[in-house]
Amino acid sequence: MSLSLSRLFVALGAGLLACAAQAGEVQVAAAANFTAPMKEIATRFEQETGHKLIASFGPTGGFYSQIRNGAPFEVFLSADDTTPERLEKEGVTVPGSRFTYAIGKLVLWSAKPGYVDDKGEVLQKNAFRHLAIANPKTAPYGAAANQVLAKLGLAEAVRPKLVEGANIGQAHQFVATGNAELGFVALSQVSKDGKLSEGSGWSVPAELYEPIRQDGVILAKGKDNPAARALIDYLKGPEAAEVIKAYGYDL
């Protein structure tokens, strides 16, 4: 009796697995700064392809550790281009699958309307008490902010006023709550349909910092998953591009 029951369960389980494989399912780890566009892309992707997309959002360094320790992610959308490259060297990605899915843009932003002029001269005046940036050691937007300050010759002058968020989300939080008068944040955090949604800002000219390339890659776990491949194709397509641009990224 117990034997036949267990056989029944095995058969049921196998049936369920087969169904899941047919329906297609892809598990994605995505950079926290890409949360909003990714949710929109996920909805459209599911409607269009019938595949199911399970997304986790978080810090890139954290995902790196998880992936190295056997996390079940099949596609990784990083906040930078160095982490996917590193994973590729370590042999846990599908070779040749790496690509740039978005280019982040930096903006000097204040929650106060009229506080940041459209040339960023507020930085030179140095009348603020706190300038928020993301941690330059771990976050690409923080590293970019450091480059801007260095190019403007302000690195030394503003150093005592810098407050670092663990990531770009926290840097935004410091400015949004008014604890820092201004800060370098991702344009995608404060813009909607190409315009600032609140406060005031200076869109930092691209020549002042290295492009913030956000690379995606298929991980070894997604090697044989057609849904993973489909997602990458979708991300490279025109529909995804539209969404990505609308959220303040370049392509």
Add this chain to the structure above:
Amino acid sequence: MPLSELDLAAIRLTLELASLTTVLLLLVGTPIAWWLARTRSRLKGAIGAVVALPLVLPPTVLGFYLLVTMGPHGPVGQLTQALGLGTLPFTFAGLVVASVFYSLPFVVQPLQNAFEAIGERPLEVASTLRAGPWDTFFTVVLPLARPGFVTAAILGFAHTVGEFGVVLMIGGNIPEKTRTVAVQIFDHVEAMEYTQAHWLSGGMVLFSFLVLLALYSSRRFKAGLS
């Protein structure tokens, strides 16, 4: 030396923060614990619950509300600005204030237990010998509650050393000002500097174990919680 200058600075800062917080907590926590131990007020349950909140709240909740209330538009922020102190986030003082909230139950609860364990009798005896309330408190209650104070101080200190979420949310990660050991470890892990992360993390594990070992091995701990 596997620990960098910045690691050592973080350790120094953490010890300063925990020491100052513990002293303040004993000053603030003693009257609260005394009141909770002695009162028959209907508010006792509510105040006790408020004190215990940090035990169950995620540090992100505490950190978020502190960031908002101590910020320039928050009530505490308005007050500190009016007093000419500026705002508290991103300062060492801000971390101290946050830590006092965060570690409050770890100090108040052992003290309250110690005060309750003393009972009515010694106080009545003191009063028949014509000791005033202050006299009774300092010459009778404090010596009897000593084990409770030791437990409270050790737990308050250790818990503040281990604080992470709150510091991350209101600290701003400023070296030698707000970057504690826990944040420094987070930094190392995020930057994939696992060797340094291991040294600091291992140190934290050892420190926490030794503190708890000392606590659980001492008879005072049992007296403090009885």
